[in-house]
Every structure is written in structure tokens, then in C-alpha cells.
Amino acid sequence: MIPLRLDSLDAFAAVIRCGGFRAAARERGVSSSALSQTVASLEASLGIRLLNRTTRSVSPTEAGQRLLERLGPALGDIQLAVVEIDALRDSPTGTLRINAPAPAVDHCLCPLVFDFMERHPEVKVEIVSDAAVIDIVAQGFDAGVRFGKQLAQDMIALPLGPALRYAIVASPSYVDRHGAPRTPQALVGHDCIRRRFPGGSLVSWRFVDGEEEIEVTPTGRLTVSAAQNELQAALAGRGIAHIFDDYARPFLEDGRLIELLSDYSPVLPHWFLYYPSRRLPSAAMRALLDHMKRFDWQGQKTE
Numbered sequence: 001m002i003p004l005r006l007d008s009l010d011a012f013a014a015v016i017r018c019g020g021f022r023a024a025a026r027e028r029g030v031s032s033s034a035l036s037q038t039v040a041s042l043e044a045s046l047g048i049r050l051l052n053r054t055t056r057s058v059s060p061t062e063a064g065q066r067l068l069e070r071l072g073p074a075l076g077d078i079q080l081a082v083v084e085i086d087a088l089r090d091s092p093t094g095t096l097r098i099n100a101p102a103p104a105v106d107h108c109l110c111p112l113v114f115d116f117m118e119r120h121p122e123v124k125v126e127i128v129s130d131a132a133v134i135d136i137v138a139q140g141f142d143a144g145v146r147f148g149k150q151l152a153q154d155m156i157a158l159p160l161g162p163a164l165r166y167a168i169v170a171s172p173s174y175v176d177r178h179g180a181p182r183t184p185q186a187l188v189g190h191d192c193i194r195r196r197f198p199g200g201s202l203v204s205w206r207f208v209d210g211e212e213e214i215e216v217t218p219t220g221r222l223t224v225s226a227a228q229n230e231l232q233a234a235l236a237g238r239g240i241a242h243i244f245d246d247y248a249r250p251f252l253e254d255g256r257l258i259e260l261l262s263d264y265s266p267v268l269p270h271w272f273l274y275y276p277s278r279r280l281p282s283a284a285m286r287a288l289l290d291h292m293k294r295f296d297w298q299g300q301k302t303e
Contacts, residue, residue, distance in 0.1 A: 006078070008042040011035055012050060012064070013071050017138055020058050027140035080280055092283040095124040100145035101131040103227050104271045107246040108161035109145065116291045123284045132198040136276070142285050143275040156277045158289065159270040162297050165245040166265060168205070169257040173237040180260050181240075184214045191239040192218035193230050205242045207264035214264070218242065 011028070015035065018024040025032040043050050050064035060068055100109055105127055113125050128141070136144040151157050170180075174191075181187050184207040195203045202223070207214040220239050224230050227243050234241035235256055241248075251257040273292065275281060281289070 005042075008038050008045075009071055010075055011038045012042055013068060013075055014140075015039060015051065015058060016060055016064070016068055018140065023139075091122055092120055092287040093122040094282055094284045095126060096143070096282075096284050096288060097126045097128070097141045098143045098145065098273075099128045099130050099134060099136055099139065099141045100271075102129040103244050103247070104145040104160070105129050107244070108271055111297075112160075112292060112295055113288075115295065116288055119291070120284070120287055123287070130198075136274075142282070143273055143288075145271050145273050148269055148272050151272060151274050154277050155274040157272040157274040158292065160273040160292065161271055163270055164268040166205075166242055166268065167245045167248040167252070167262070168240060168242055168260045168265070169234055169248045169252065170240045170260060171235060171237040171256065172258055174234075174239065175258055175260075177237075180258070184209075184216050184261060184264055187216050187240065188219060190220075191222075192220035193233045193239045193241045194218050194220050194223040195227070195230055195242070196223055196225050198225070203242065206266060207261065208266045209264055213266075 011024070014024040014028060015021055018027055021032045021035050021039075025035045028035065039051065046063075048063045049061050050067060052059045052061055098109065098113075109127055113127065117123065117125060133146065134141075134144070136142075145160060148157065168187075178190060181190055184205070187205070192205075197203065202217065205216045205218055207216070218240075222233055222238055224233065227247060230241045230243050231247050231251075233239060234243070235251065240260065248257055248259070252259055273289075275285065
């Protein structure tokens with residue numbers, strides 16, 4: 001029987017799952033060259049090529065695909081066994097990787113995680129700011145944060161943070177020059193600061209007028225991809241911005257921004273922190289979930 005290292009089999013599976021050596025190496029915290037050498041050594045031990053490599057992509061050979069089909073359940077069972085043993089520890093350890101859009105990171109995850117790490121010094125946390133809808137399992141994340149409508153059905157989701165609200169804001173200098181729109185429809189005649197999602201679509205601005213929902217596609221000269229840049233532009237007098245109230249509040253209080261159309265602003269659902277239902281959470285993940293349930297969002301600490 002050919003002696004094989006378990007970590008080399010797991011490395012091979014990671015390359016396929018992540019779609020390449022670079023992403024798999026980043027997930028495992030090693031260099032691409034070291035990971036490539038590990039897989040090459042596995043192929044040498046088996047005496048057969050497992051991966052088709054090009055400059056643009058990596059895909060399994062027929063032998064690699066057969067090995068992967070048998071490895072997947074076995075590696076899953078091994079991971080489950082390790083997680084169950086980890087649950088017996090007095091205090092959680094390990095690394096949590098969480099994927100979330102920047103606004104959720106700024107106003108929900110950071111306060112929660114900072115307090116969590118103070119109470120669980122043996123847990124490491126990696127937060128990746130990303131607004132794209134991704135497969136968190138395939139990308140090696142323990143959890144993600146999105147709106148409820150963006151979640152896959154096989155995920156367990158818990159509300160994260162208080163309810164959300166968008167604010168329509170502009171600087172006093174912009175309002176002095178151009179006036180303030182009185183209705184959402186009047187935004188068409190203004191220079192709005194537009195924001196584009198990673199997928200390419202523009203963010204639409206939604207309002208409510210009694211029972212009626214109003215959607216406006218903003219027009220303007222400046223388009224950005226990050227809420228922080230939208231805020232910067234509004235502060236510089238470059239136009240009207242549509243940003244989360246959490247970003248705008250300090251500048252509304254000191255008078256550097258003016259809120260517009262507040263009577264038309266809807267209250268939005270919470271962010272949701274979600275994780276796979278088919279995988280037993282690690283002890284660290286369970287500790288974070290418990291911490292989140294007890295977290296006081298007003299006081300920014302656990303009760």
C-alpha cells in the first residue's frame with residue numbers, strides 16, 4: 001500500500017474546491033509554490049497525474065476526479081471528528097473566517113468581534129470585506145453576512161445588529177447651490193452620487209410614500225464602488241448621497257451634512273450572519289453565535 005500524508009490529500013481537494021493554487025494557498029496560509037510541491041509529491045507517490053494545469057486554470061484529470069469523489073465524504077468525516085473533539089475543550093480555539101460587505105463590517109462585525117476576541121483570547125478572526133454574493137463553503141469561510149434575500153436555502157441565518165435605514169444626504173454647500181429635492185421624483189434633476197455593485201449593476205434608491213413604494217435610478221456625474229467614497233463625495237459637496245444612517249449620523253450631528261427626504265426613508269431588514277446547515281460549527285463558531293445573542297448593540301458589549 002502506498003504511504004500517503006493526509007495533508008497532501010486535503011491540499012489536493014482544496015485546490016479543486018478553490019479553483020486554483022493561489023486561492024487554495026491563501027485559504028491554507030501557505031505559499032502557492034509550497035502547495036504546488038505538495039500536490040506534485042502526491043502525484044509522484046501515486047504515479048499518476050491528478051490535475052490539468054494551464055496558466056489560466058486548474059482542473060482534475062479523470063483520475064483526479066475519481067479520487068476527489070471518494071475523498072470528499074472521507075475528509076468531511078475527518079473534519080467532523082476533529083470538530084467534535086474540539087467541542088470538548090474548556091475554551092474555544094482556532095481561526096474564524098467571515099465574509100461580509102464593508103458596511104456590515106464597519107457597524108456590526110467589528111464591534112461584535114472586538115468584544116468577542118477580548119473574551120476569547122485563543123480565537124483568531126479573519127474578516128474579509130466583500131459585497132459580492134459568494135459560496136462561503138467553497139471559498140473556505142466559516143460564516144458570511146448578507147441581507148436575507150441573498151441567502152441560500154441550506155444556510156442557517158441569525159439577525160445581526162439593529163434594523164437598518166438609508167439616509168439621503170448632501171452638504172450645506174450643495175443645497176445652497178442647487179436647492180433641496182422635496183420628493184424622491186425630484187432627484188432626477190439633481191447630481192446624485194451613484195454606487196455600483198461588484199457585479200456591475202447600479203444601486204437603486206428606494207423610498208416609501210404611505211403604502212406606495214418608489215424606486216429611483218439615480219443620475220449623476222460621479223459613480224463609486226464603496227460607501228465610504230460616497231460619503232467622502234457628499235462631504236466634498238459633489239452631490240446627493242444614499243448611504244446607511246450609521247455612516248451619516250456623526251456628520252448630520254455636527255452639521256457637515258443635511259438629511260433630505262427623511263419622511264420617505266424606509267426601515268430595512270437586519271443584516272444576517274449565516275453559516276452552513278450541513279456542517280457542524282466549530283467550538284469557536286458556536287462561541288461567536290452565543291456571544292452575538294447576548295451582545296448589546298446600544299452599549300456595544302455583551303450584557
